[in-house]
Amino acid sequence: MTEEVKLMKGNEAIAHAAIRYGADGYFGYPITPQSEILETLMAEKPWETTGMVVLQAESEVAAINMVYGGAGTGKRVMTSSSSPGISLKQEGISYIAGAELPCLIVNVMRGGPGLGTIQPSQADYFQTVKGGGHGDYRLITLAPSSVQEMADFVGLGFDLAFKYNNPAIILADGIIGQMMEKVVMPPFRPRKTEEEIIAECPWAAQGKPAGRKLNVITSLELDPAIMEENNIRFQAKYRKIEENEVRYEEFHCDDAEYLLIAFGSSARICQKVVENARAEGCKLGLLRPITLWPFPSKIIAQYADKVKGMLSVELNAGQMVEDIRLAVNGKIKVEHFGRLGGIVFTPDEVLAALKEKLF
Amino acid sequence: MELNEIIKPENLVYEKPRLMNENPMHYCPGCSHGVIHKLIAEVIAEMGMEDKTIGISPVGCAVFAYNYLDIDWIEAAHGRAPAIATAVKRLNPSKMVFTYQGDGDLAAIGTAETIHAANRGENIVIVFVNNAIYGMTGGQMAPTTLEGMPTSTCPYGRNIALNGYPLKIGDLLAQLEGTCLVTRQSVQTAAAVRKAKKMLRKAFENSMAGKGTSIVEFVSTCSSGWKMTPEKANKWMEENMFPFYPLGDLKNKE
Numbered sequence: 223m224t225e226e227v228k229l230m231k232g233n234e235a236i237a238h239a240a241i242r243y244g245a246d247g248y249f250g251y252p253i254t255p256q257s258e259i260l261e262t263l264m265a266e267k268p269w270e271t272t273g274m275v276v277l278q279a280e281s282e283v284a285a286i287n288m289v290y291g292g293a294g295t296g297k298r299v300m301t302s303s304s305s306p307g308i309s310l311k312q313e314g315i316s317y318i319a320g321a322e323l324p325c326l327i328v329n330v331m332r333g334g335p336g337l338g339t340i341q342p343s344q345a346d347y348f349q350t351v352k353g354g355g356h357g358d359y360r361l362i363t364l365a366p367s368s369v370q371e372m373a374d375f376v377g378l379g380f381d382l383a384f385k386y387n388n389p390a391i392i393l394a395d396g397i398i399g400q401m402m403e404k405v406v407m408p409p410f411r412p413r414k415t416e417e418e419i420i421a422e423c424p425w426a427a428q429g430k431p432a433g434r435k436l437n438v439i440t441s442l443e444l445d446p447a448i449m450e451e452n453n454i455r456f457q458a459k460y461r462k463i464e465e466n467e468v469r470y471e472e473f474h475c476d477d478a479e480y481l482l483i484a485f486g487s488s489a490r491i492c493q494k495v496v497e498n499a500r501a502e503g504c505k506l507g508l509l510r511p512i513t514l515w516p517f518p519s520k521i522i523a524q525y526a527d528k529v530k531g532m533l534s535v536e537l538n539a540g541q542m543v544e545d546i547r548l549a550v551n552g553k554i555k556v557e558h559f560g561r562l563g564g565i566v567f568t569p570d571e572v573l574a575a576l577k578e579k580l581f
Numbered sequence: 582m583e584l585n586e587i588i589k590p591e592n593l594v595y596e597k598p599r600l601m602n603e604n605p606m607h608y609c610p611g612c613s614h615g616v617i618h619k620l621i622a623e624v625i626a627e628m629g630m631e632d633k634t635i636g637i638s639p640v641g642c643a644v645f646a647y648n649y650l651d652i653d654w655i656e657a658a659h660g661r662a663p664a665i666a667t668a669v670k671r672l673n674p675s676k677m678v679f680t681y682q683g684d685g686d687l688a689a690i691g692t693a694e695t696i697h698a699a700n701r702g703e704n705i706v707i708v709f710v711n712n713a714i715y716g717m718t719g720g721q722m723a724p725t726t727l728e729g730m731p732t733s734t735c736p737y738g739r740n741i742a743l744n745g746y747p748l749k750i751g752d753l754l755a756q757l758e759g760t761c762l763v764t765r766q767s768v769q770t771a772a773a774v775r776k777a778k779k780m781l782r783k784a785f786e787n788s789m790a791g792k793g794t795s796i797v798e799f800v801s802t803c804s805s806g807w808k809m810t811p812e813k814a815n816k817w818m819e820e821n822m823f824p825f826y827p828l829g830d831l832k833n834k835e
Binding site for chain 2: 246
C-alpha cells in the first residue's frame, strides 16, 4: 500500500488522526493556538462518515466533563485546549484519573501565567507531569516534536490510555500546533462496536443487563480505609507505567561529552545546536524525552556517568530541569536555559548558554 | 385468612420497585429524595428500559443515588451532570439518560451546564430536586432559598440586598427553545406523587422520542436543613414554597 502523505499543521494532524483512529467523540472549546483542531473536525464532518461525535461545548469545564461522561461509557473520547483552558479542565481531569477512565487530552501550550500570551511556551510541564488537579494522580504525557508525532501520538495516547485505564495527554506547544510539515497519514481504523466496547470495558456504564452487577463510574469513597486501598492501586499502576512505557530519542549521544535535554519544539531547535556544536568540534548530544511522565530517569542517570554536564533547554523558567537533577542526583552539573513568555530561543543562544554555564 | 392466601398476586396493592435494592437509604426521615427515587425506579421498569438507562448522580445529598437504584451510573463533579449526560446520550443515542440534581448543583455551580444542555435540546431528562437549601453540607443558602428564609450561611434570613433573589430556574429553562417539557411537581401527598409520576414518565418518553430536554422540578422539603419535623416541613413547603414556586407545567410541548 502506498503511503498517503499530506502537508498540514500540527493541529490539523491531531484532528485527522482522531478520525482515522476511530475516535468516538471530541468535545472542545475554542482557544488560540489550537482552535484548528475543532475547526478541522467540524469541517471534516466525521459524524457522516465514521459516526464520530464532535461538539463545541459551552466551556472547557463542560468539555472535559463530556469527556468524563463519554469515557465512562467506554468510548474513545478526547478534548483539546491551550494552557488557560487546560487549567479550567483540571477538576475534570482529576475526576477522570480518580475514576480510572481512559481518554485523550491535548494541550497546545502558550505562554502564561494568567491569560499570558498566545505565543508558544512549555511552562505547563509542572502542571502536566506533577498532577495539575487535586489528589495523587499521574497523566501519561506524550511530547511531540513534529507534526508527524502530533498525528502518531493520537493513536499511541488512546492505546496507552486504554491499556492502563488512565488519561493520556499530548503536551504540545504553539510551534508544533501551528507549523506545517508533511505527514504520513495514519491508516483508517473502524470505531469499536458496542459489543466490542462491552467486551473490552466490562466496567463501562452501558446500561445494566439482567444478571450483571451495576456499573458505577465514580471517584468517591467515603471510607478512608477503602480510599487508601484505591490510592495504593493507582500507585501500583503508575509504577507499572513507569516500568513499561518510558520513551525517548537519542541524537548523537554515543560519544557525547555534554548533553542537551529538551522536549517538543525545543528539541527540534536543539538538533541544530548539536549540529553547530559538532561543526566546531564540541561533542554535544541531545536526549529528547518523548514521555515526560513516565520520565526517562534511568537513561539520564546512565548518561550522568558518561558526560561532563547536562543542559535542560526549555521554553520556561526551569521545570524539567528538576526531574533531570533528581535523576542525576548530584553526580554532574545540570543547568537550565530557557526563554519565557512566548519568546523562542535561537540555536546560537542555546550554544552560548551551554558554553557559559557548563564549560 | 392465612398468610399464603393474602400474598397471592391478585391481592397485591403495593410492592417495592424492582429496581430499588436492599441498601438502607442515608436520607433523613421525611426527605423527598426517597419518594422521587422510587418514582424513577418505577418509571424505568414500567418502560422496560432498565438495561438501557444510564443515570448521572450529582454532588449533594443524592450523590449516592447509585447505591439505591439498580442501574448503571456515572457520578458527576458538582454541577456538571448535564455536560456528562450530553456526551453519554450523543455517544449512545439508543440509551435513556437522566441527571438527578439538587438546587445548588443545578442552579448555582452548574447553571452554565444546565442552561446550555437545555438550550442544545439534548435528549435527556433532568430531575431537579428543589428544597431551597444545601442539605449535604449542612444547611447552607441555596440559589433557590426564599427571601427571609434562614440557613446556616444566611442565619438572619435571606437578605435580597446581600444575597440577591431566589432563582426561578425552571421559568428560565422554559424560555429555551431546546426544552420540550418543564414541569414543577411535589411528592408530599399521594395525589401529588401520582401526578408527578405521570410527568416523570412523559419526560423519559420525550427523551427517547428525541423531542429535546425535559426538566421535572420537584419542590421538596429538607426537614433536617429546615430544622422542622417532616410534617411541619410539608406544611411549611405548601405555605411558603408553593406560592413562590407554583406547581404545574411551565412548558409542555406536544
